[in-house]
Amino acid sequence: MQFILVAVLVLFTFAAAAEEAVAAEAVLPQAKPGCTDRCGNLTIPYPFGIEPDCYMTENFSVSCNTSTKPPTATWEDSPIVINNIYLAEGEMQIMHYVAYDCYDSQGPTESDKPLLTVPPFTVSHTRNKFIAVGCDTYALFRGYRADEERNIMTGCMSMCDNLDSVEQSCSGVGCCQTDIPRGLENCTLTLASYYNHTYILEFNRCSYAFFVEKDEFTFSPNTSFKDLSNTEKLPMILNWEIGEGPCDEAQKKDDYACKANSKCVNRTISDELSGYICQCQPGYQGNPYLPDGCQDIDECKVSNPCTNGRCENSPGSYSCLCDKGYRSNGTNNQSCIKEVPKNQPKTTLLLLLIVSLSVTGGFLVLFVGISWICCGIKKRKFMKLKEKYFKENGGLLLLQKLANNGGSVETTKIFTTEELEKATNNYHESRVLGEGGYGTVYKGVLLDNKVVAIKKSKGGTSIQSEQLVNEVVVLSQINHRNVVKLLGCCLETAVPLLVYEFVTHGTLYEHIHRKRSLLSFELRMKIAVETAGALAYLHSSISTPIIHRDVKAANILLDDNYTAKVSDFGASRLVPSGQNEIQTLVLGTFGYLDPEYLQSNQLTEKSDVYSFGVVLVELLTSKVAFSNDRCLASIFVSSMDEDCLKQILDDAIVNEGNIETVENVASLAKRCLRVKGEERPTMKEVAMELEGMTITA
Structure with a gap:
């Protein structure tokens, strides 16, 4: 009994000694000698540091506020609190402010839209997301991309009429989210409301927007509105790096940061190699930026990697000294395998060889047979999948309707997946004309x-098969010189593909805003007349009217003769007979969206009239529909009300003369932009007025 107790005590003593050895090895220096390595609960690893001479450059200077309990670390002297520094990943977790924008019955009450200014660091596009919460909310952020020397802006919109309609996800109803472009720094945030929360004050007084680390925020309509009102900051991840060039350049410089037993890792934070970080070599741990900072890991103490043998540590690695009856694996000596006796009879070895070859041959025949069967099954499954998609996308119904409507291959062709893959070189990026x-x-x-x-x-569609088929049939029968012709479709894929005529001379947006060509006032009037005529045709001259739903300069194509072609019917809706409006989720483009449609979700033909009014204003002013957080439509209407039209017009148009026609077009545009749809003219009236102005001009 005493012997057993002594043995147990010896085992416990040995285990404790091993744990102490491992723990002692794990406590490696993180800061430069003589420098503070902690601030509260945060370890401050070099290249970061608190005191002068303790950090690599000013970019890595950390302040420690000891007046808080526990002390908190901030980047330099900014209010940005650092939660964690991830040395191996080149990342930093910070706490950033939640932006808010609040209202009462009198209008705006309080708001805060904080800047994110951390010049040497960029917002991680893989570890964060941008979220806006509210029922009358649009949120945008703008960041600077250094490698392209330009600003990039994106954002999202969230609307809802009541809490019952809010979903448990950030899908645009009560909450929206968007991905963050790579390589952005110095981000500014815009948070605003369309109607000052007038219609939803009783349950949603404030809008919120913020960057947040993925998995650190989950939206819930029952709790998020209340929780965010009491939340000042949320965690997010920033990227950091050393130097301004890739590894192959950095290694030639005197200030190369990676020390002994470490390796250099290129960073691609933006679209190009921007800098590098250092990591300890495999088998080492510690701080790769300090001399002798990467120390050998004694694998033999950390675990027991050598089963059936004794572990022997070596710098950056280990090897196994195998027990009797076992031998090394013959590659890296890091495992032991059972040894085959050398005096085994030759006949036994020969028998084993014959059996092995027989089994191998049998498996080879079996593998070839199974592969042939699998290929056949895979091919049949692929054919069945195409047939399934064709049926689900309403292919049979489409063929029937085309036959009933006198359709033929010449009017609407049904393409195969192989035809379109070959036509686009398997959808190669060099064939991309544009993205929307x-x-x-x-x-x-x-x-x-x-x-x-x-x-x-880009993704699935909520349109039912019959609605999709009706749309394809109607569009295929449109024969208007100012509407892009639908040539056919492919229904053998998860999402149907539409094939249109190719228009050669780009979009109206490119000609106005990117100065692809100088458009005279005469040409602009021609484009306006043709576009208005096409929309009037869609609204009132075909058996099943179509609301385009995304009228904008980028969706008006021009051919070599500057003939306008209305395109992109991806958001369009067919209007059933005897119905003037459609209840639907809000879709469209910032700056062109009908405010009445935004609030009510009721889509009407007058929604297209509003969007066309914005296009008219673009033609008159050469200004973009949405810029610097302001809508061109609002600025234009204000200018008209204050009798300051000439100040907003394009100087080239003013200098061309014919100011009376310009003023008439401006007056028509203002009527198109009225808040109430019932006060706007129809597209047919707009087209007739523009034609009349062209004749008298």
Whole structure:
């Protein structure tokens, strides 16, 4: 009994000694000698530091506020609190302020839209997301991308009429979210309301927007509105790096930061190699930026990697001294395998060889057979999948309706997936013509050398099969010179592909705002008349009217003769007979959206009239529909009300003369932009007025 107790005590003593050895090895220096390595609960590893000469450069200077309990670390002297520094990943977790924008019955009450100014660091596009919460909310953020020397802006919109309609996800009803472009720094945030929360004050007084680390915020309509009102900051991740060049350049410089037993890792925070970080080599741990900071890991003490043998540590690695009857694995000596006796009879070895070859041959035959069967099954599954998609997308119904409507291959062709893959070189990025909210458009060349535009949607569609088929049938029968012609579709994919005629001369947006060409006032009037005529045709001249729903300069194409072609019907809706409005989720583009549609979710033909009014204003002013957080429509209407029209007009248009026609067009645009849809003219009236102005001009 005493012997057993002594043995147990010896084992416990040995285990404790091993744990102490491992723990002692794990406590490695993180800061430079003589420098403070902690601030409260945060370890401050070099290249970061608190005192002068304790950090690599000013960019890595950390302040420690000892007046708080526990003390808190901030970047330099800013209010940005540092939660954690991830040395191996080149990342930093900070706490950043939640922006808010609040209202009462009198209007705005309080708001805070904090800047995120950390010049040497960028917002991690893989570890964060941008979220806005509210029922009358749009949130935007703008950041500077250094490698392209330009600002990038994006954001999202969230609307709802009551809490019952809010979903448990950030899908745009009560909460929205968007990905963050890579490589952004110095971000500014805009948070605003369309209607000052007038219609929703009883349950939603404030809007909120913030960057947040993924998985650190989960939206819930029952708790998030209240919780955010009491939340000052949320965690997010920033990227940091050493130097301004990649590893191959940095290693030639005197200030190369990676010390002994470490390696250099390139960072691609933006689209190009921007800098580097250091990491300890495999088998080492510690701080790669300090001399002798990367220390050997004694694998033999940390674990027992050598089963059936004794572990022997070596710098950066280990090896196994195998027990009797076992031998090394023959590659890295890091495991032991059972040894085959050398005096085994030759006949036994020969028998084993014959059996092994037989088994191997059998498996080979079996593998070839199974592979052939699998290929056949895979091919049949692929064919069945295409057939399934074709049926789900309403292919059979489409064929029936085309037959009933006298359709033929010449009017609407049903393409195969193989045809369109070949036409676009398997959707190669060099064939991309443009990207929008509803999908990507590719340039394709068919077998007969006909050039087409192929639209591939980004995701699934909520339109039911019959609605989709009706839309394709109606669009295929449209024969208007100012509407892009739908040539056919492919229904063998998860999301249908639409094939349109190819228009050669770009978009109206490119000609106005990117100065692709100088458009005279005469040409602008021609484009306005043709676009208005096309929309009037869609609204009132076909059996099933179509509301375009995304009228904007980027969706008006121009051919070589500057003939306008209305395009992109990805958001369009068919209007059933006898129905003037459609209840639907809000879709469209900032700056062009009908405010009445935004509030009520009721889509009408007058929604297109409002959007066309914005296009008219773009033609008159050469200004973009949404810029610097302000809508062009609002600025234009204010200028008209204050009798300051000439101050907002494009100087080239004013200098061309014919100011009376310009003023008439401006007056028509203002009527199109009225808040109440019932006070706006119809597209047919707009088209007639513009034609009349062209004749008298």
